[in-house]
Amino acid sequence: MFFVDVLETEGLGNRSYLAGGPGSAVVVDPPRDIDRVVAAAARRGVRITAVAETHVHNDYVTGGLELARLTGARYLVPAGAEVAYARVAVADGDVEPVDAGLELRAVATPGHTPHHTSYVLQEAGRAVAAFTGGSLLIGTVGRPDLVEPRLTEELARAQHASAHRLAGQLEDGVSVLPTHGFGSFCSSSASGGEHSTIGAERAANPALVQDVETFVRELLAGLDDAPAYYAHMAPVNTDGPAPLDLTEPRRADADDIARRLAAGEWVVDLRSRVAFAAGHVAGSLNFEVDGQLATYLAWMVPWGRPVTLLAHSADDLARAQRELARVGIDRPAAAAVGSPADWVADGDRPASFRR
């Protein structure tokens, strides 16, 4: 018997997967905060023997390299992706053993990126699930415009062909397990649904029901802006991300906050908009920790500008720090916990907005 555990990264609208048998498992498209992945494997009581990337990600910093280092797992990366670190270069048709009677078969599915590769989980030689990354999503496909404008139309056509390739190889009952499409901006359009199969996609996915010209025209017409920070993710992922560092940031006092604001740094208040309106440090910006913090803050901040976080609680701060590390804002420059009265100099009053 096999299992597939879904690891949600809700702030980014992505999923990673832990799939395996009684003794060992593979991880597909791990997030950067790999402590969650190691914990999931421990709860299953399995060793992680392989880590597989469907593509070099444009929307987050991968944890794959560090996870492979930490666990000794084989790190499978599509051969077409030029990366700066040692990895197992995966080609179309390659088979990776996962556990007894369980294996992963690579299927080249270009479209989201030129080298994009899906992985079919096979039990006793029979396909049971397909990890489709940014290829075939639930009701849509991964967007084809994140690599290079000159390639976009060609990649859109490739998405159509790749969807047909998967549908041609796999039976209706095979689960479709994509990485993107749960709110992710890597999805070509807002998609619906939490679970799908090849059969369901065959009946309704535009890539499988429309002819290629209609599909490409509508796909390209429907693309909206992608977050600006996406441009910085592929270089990090091809160079090899630095190890995760979630230790507490330097504590900022009122003077430090004022000095950082005066220097043009970003001071980000993570509390609710209602609390922010009632009182905040003048010049600070409000990004609620409960929203898609990572996506929107990374989108807006001038890349590389120091970010100081102000949080209601240590838990909120830790959560924000984890979310930001996932998109390459590796360390807050500083942080403070409490309320605006703690963050302004003695005698100063917090700013507020009229209700």
Add this chain to the structure above:
Amino acid sequence: MFFVDVLETEGLGNRSYLAGGPGSAVVVDPPRDIDRVVAAAARRGVRITAVAETHVHNDYVTGGLELARLTGARYLVPAGAEVAYARVAVADGDVEPVDAGLELRAVATPGHTPHHTSYVLQEAGRAVAAFTGGSLLIGTVGRPDLVEPRLTEELARAQHASAHRLAGQLEDGVSVLPTHGFGSFCSSSASGGEHSTIGAERAANPALVQDVETFVRELLAGLDDAPAYYAHMAPVNTDGPAPLDLTEPRRADADDIARRLAAGEWVVDLRSRVAFAAGHVAGSLNFEVDGQLATYLAWMVPWGRPVTLLAHSADDLARAQRELARVGIDRPAAAAVGSPADWVADGDRPASFRR
């Protein structure tokens, strides 16, 4: 209620501990291969909120820094240890909350090192266990001669005083949970027993039953050689160890093995001595993976010399690699799996010893 999980590192004769309550836990003296620690916390369903070092270790590379980075835990290091990285400097009497009603209290216990600190686990203000690191061990104490010869006698006296300090503060029922002493060369003498309490040590530990002069004289007279590699551990641990990398080494073929031997590198055969005697690559050295591989190989190898591993199986290779990483042999230069026939050039025959 609290729990204490013992994490054995048998090859080094050391123990680490995961201790906590229903929601969060502290790790004391983690080994370098922290995937085991994260897994233990996951099985308990707790967050690791603190990592505590009793001292800068002389016998292994700590995983504490990486574990703290990965989990966001506070990294507690005795204030007297000068380290190159950010940490929470712990002073005598400092209290670290672990979970509701559960806390860790630092007790300065110099002797094994000048800055050595024990940690007392307190439930509702009452001491229940003492993490004694290299201070009070089961039936003995941590050796005082690993820091600097000129300090050895002074540190031996300090061990006596520290043992009395712990015994003076703690009731008989308190568990004694040392890091060293389960085969470790950091122990002053071979000790016995798997479990102990302050009461048991009060009745039998030389540091608590002998006067200081007798204790120091006998302690110093009984010290044997320490592994040569110990000299390299403290610098690594004060600089901050590199992240663990357990990915597969480069594969060595027969030509590569011959070339490395000719260049004076070490080629280490991990199989049993019986198998080695029956056939091996001439010039290779035999360190059985089932022995105290890390201690003895690290002791013997000229420090920094490339090491190539020859193993019967991929599992043996992975195990050896993990053990060697724990003592700072970060990466094998190369490795091969199989039998001597695979490791010598075509036409050559393995060497053997007469039975």
